[in-house]
Amino acid sequence: MGAEVLRIRRRDSLFPPLLAAIHDPPPALFLRGNGEPATLARAAAAVVGARACSAYGRSVARSLSRDLAAAGLVIVSGMARGIDGEAHRGALEAGGTTVAVLGCGVDRDYPAAHAELARRIGERGLVVSEYEPGIEPAPWRFPARNRIIAGLCSATVIVEARERSGALITADFALEEGRDVLAVPGEITSSLSAGTNALLRLGAIPVTCAGDVLELFDLAPIEMSQAELGATAQEALAFLGDGPRTADEIGRATGIEPGSLAASLMELELAGRVTLEDGVYRAMV
């Protein structure tokens, strides 16, 4: 990614129109990356959520962003740990374009663990901030950053959020500007889904598949060519339809012996049909 930083002011023709329309647009945006500044004017969806998220949220954020990006949407998020990072990764996996909005100068890699992710985002997309290069990250800058995430997109998807979390602030900004707010339903017993379930009660659009989001943009989901799966892999995948399971549970239920089960699960993982976290396999939606 080029080290140079591009600055576009509110009165420049390149300034994204959706962002210019919010009630307190930033005076200027700083851009880093190989993506064209016009990327910011393309149809975009924000995918945001909790930093400390569950394996479920992680897997949904990844596959949802992948499908949205494959259909042609730009995925906008905040490059934080957890849901945000997975949203960017999903878009990159689909070969799509993604934009990261930071709460510090665009020359800062924050969080440091995502330096490599920032580099990959910049290969085709953009890293964006309203702050001058060199400005340090600070907690009180993040809510302001969230208004830009919401402002760049006509729809905002909240994947997992606790009550009173930063992701809900993004949803509030989106609502204030009259943009669409969508939420991914979660288990009612999980505190990680309390925020999203509360949004749904208030009338947010539930997301059950990528099509629910794409409908708002008049886009059709792209049928991704699925790799041919072996017989045991299909059997294991069918069993995972009932919910996440460990390898041993799949083996006991299907009778597949551990060696070929491990091979089949790897086949599914490489094909992007299941995810593995902490020894638990989960089918991708």
Next chain:
Amino acid sequence: MLARAITHALVGLEPRKVEVEAHLQPGIPGFAIVGLADRACQEAKHRVRSGVVSASLEWPLNRRITVNLAPAALRKEGSGFDLPISLAILAAMRQLPPERLAEHAAVGELALDGRIRPVVGTLAVAEGARRSGLSRLVCAAESAPEAALAGIEPVPVRHLAQVVAYLRGEIEAPPFEPLADDALEGLPAPDLADLRGQERARRALEIAAAGAHNLLLAGPPGTGKTMLARRLPGILPPLTRQEALEVTRIHSVAGLLPADRPLVAVPPFRAPHHGASAPAVVGGGPSPRPGEVSLAHRGVLLLDELPEFPRSVLEALRQPLEDGVVAVSRVGGHALFPARFQLIGTMNMCPCGARGDPAVECGCTAQRLGAYREKLSRALLDRFDLAVAMPRPRAVELAAEPGESSTAVRERVIAAREHLRTALPRRTDAASELLSNAVDRLPLSGRGRVRVARVARTIAALAGARAVEPAHVAEALSYRTPGELAAA
């Protein structure tokens, strides 16, 4: 009046011949030991004097006694010189025939009442004696079975008076009764049948045993990680006689051999606590001693709670893991300790231990999790060929039938090792293609790729296959170090 006795000092595991010379001359009574003798060795003066008197033998009065341990430049330590020193002095006084003494090597510690106590490293001393062309070693009765392993004839003795009587030819050599064969076999290791469920982890253990791969087990507390690790020696092939002697020599020097089981016949299992220092784990100290990695030579080293070990200890492990040998250099000498061991590490998935347990919610912050995993450098994680997550089994799993026994698994392991030795399976083109694709998709380093290829070969060998098929590579990939364990 001069006489000498032969014994051997140890430098690391290597015996070096030492001549114990005793010289008596008229003069002011005195007793000096020269030749770089350490403190325990200097204290021999008092033990030797009391021992000789207690054995109703004559102590040289009105004589100046000089004992020289030659070569003088070699550092001597320990109490094993007591017996040769007393025999040299007695021979110098002609209380026993010097020429008879010259036919024997001797090692042992003296008690104040003249009894002879066993010392550590007797096996290595016996091997040294054999190499010096001596056929008999006078040693404590408890050490005799150990000395016999070196192919030398032990003269098992219990008291100094008995040794002297024997060397004078007054009595026959005390009889050495070889131990029954079963004493030369190892105690059985705990059995795999005790472990219920965890089929995936059992499978990984079997592959680790077949290919001598290092294994990392990650999971919440109480899922059987340690229990599984302790069952690895039981499914490894038994040691050959040559290997068993190698291992026994190390354990003998460390003083870990039980008297009734002089031969370490099964792969050793060592599990140092995470409070152990780097010298204790890799070996060293002021005079070189074998560390845990050498005690686990040809066996298994378990590092339970891997991230709790100090970083310095973990990094120090990398060299022996790579070379299979530890080189310790000290003022006291330079020693090589073999350390070809199989490493098993266990860890929780996060500092609070709740990850991987569906019943509890993990409360670790991203920072704490990062710091926990940071401790395991990529370089160390790269040394684990196999990594398996062991999530908490549900109650139904624990009610399952007992698993396969160690004996059945060991047979497959032995067959696979034979297969790897005689007909190394090669990758098919399809398997190579899958491996290359996976390297692009997964966080795999160059070394990681080599590891996966090696594990795939072992899996093919376990299946008795002639070639490494894509399914073998896929299974090997599923045991890769999960990306999330390497500091994300």
